[in-house]
Amino acid sequence: MCRCVVMTQLAPTPAESPPEHTRASSGGGWRTNLLLVLAAILLLAGLVVGAIYWRIQFERRQAIEDVQAELDRIAAAGEPITPEEMHRYHQGGPRSAEKARLWLEAIKALPDFKDGSEENVALFDGLKSPLQGDVLARAEALLPKVAEAIQWAEEAAKIDGESRFPIEFEDGMTALTPHVMGLIKLARFFLLRHCVAIARGDADQAIESLKMILTIADALEYEPLLVSQTARNGTLRMQFREVPHLLDTLELTDAQLADLQNRLASIDFQQSVRRGLLGERAGAYHAFHYLMEEPDELFDEKEAGDGTLRRPADFRYYLDATSQFLAAAQRPLPEARVQAMRVETSIKEIQKSGSRWKKRELAGSILLLEAAIGSFNFWANCESDRDSAVAAIAFRRYQLAHGKPPESLAALCPEFLTSVPQDPFAESPTPLRMVVADDRFAIYSVGENGSDDRSLLEDPKSTDDSGIVVCLSLPPKPNSTKSPQE
16 A cells, blocks of 8 residues: 655745834834933033032132132231232331432432443443443543432432332232332442442442442332332342452441441341232232233233132132242241242142143242242342351451451451351351452352352352452551541
């Protein structure tokens, strides 16, 4: 029996297609998910931006509160910071309006020619005692032209009280001080007269001219601006550097030397630094409230503000740094300089840092603190020049009294010095150096580099050391008490 097996080839069953509405639902799902993800990202971004915004606002409010707290502290200390306070600060004290008026008359009477002319630059560049030849002749020809100015100045010097010159503090950072440059110019003419007097052997007029330079510097003593104080101290340094010429050239009596020594020793630089820093801080207050939106627009009058504090975090940093500088200025040298250098280092680190944001945030402070940076080194230079000049005069007085030079600065105490002057640049208490070599002696500080280079003996104008070099060869006159008129 045959069996037939019928093989039936079954067609493959196609996959069942999802219903149309199911396909539509699937496509909408991924779009929905994408939208949800985008919404979450936007929400997160918004939260981040909001957090940043509120953080910035919080930090701004905190900076404003910190600034106000510091301003309150300044007010409680009786220190000036607004234009109105600067007016009161500057006009205080036993001032004399007549004294200031006479100084301004002296300035007005100065010859109407520019110091920058070639002839005058050559003349003043040639001021090295003793003047000789053509330079001396031109100097003598010029002095009669300033006779009226000199007369006014000498009248001003006779009046007691403090000179308080008019300054428009409302102009803040752009406050003009033409009297400062006028007084410096006046001092240069007295220096000219001093050099002519040395060349002519007129000890009285040489010393009187130096004293008038001192008096001119005194007229700027109470100026509440760092630029004015810097000019004042630069004028004094000009006088200190004339002491070697005076001692090298003229045979002065002990009385004359003692008087000049006492005048130089009484000069104070510490208060000068403090007054200047107070003025800088007031100028910065004006800048941050009225001028500064961006540091490069500091002096752009088109960007003048309305008295509302701008850049509070920047100003807070400025106030903190200036507070540290002022605290350092209360300390004696060299401690004051060491403290100030720490502040300067932190400022310079910001300038050199790779953080563009940090430098931009504190750009105003960095710009405005430049004037304070270096002021302590200048103070130390002024003090070392002063003390070296005082000690050099004491050295000469010892030589006149004993017929020989002293073996050390300590030998000058207490007869000619109350104490051995200290080196303002030394990191630890160290006296000024004294070296006697061949026909000269030097009294000096190690200077800003802190190294005893003894370079002044080779180059008295060297900046490696700071001090005085004087010839040793002046014939001593033991126990001389005669006056020049005798």
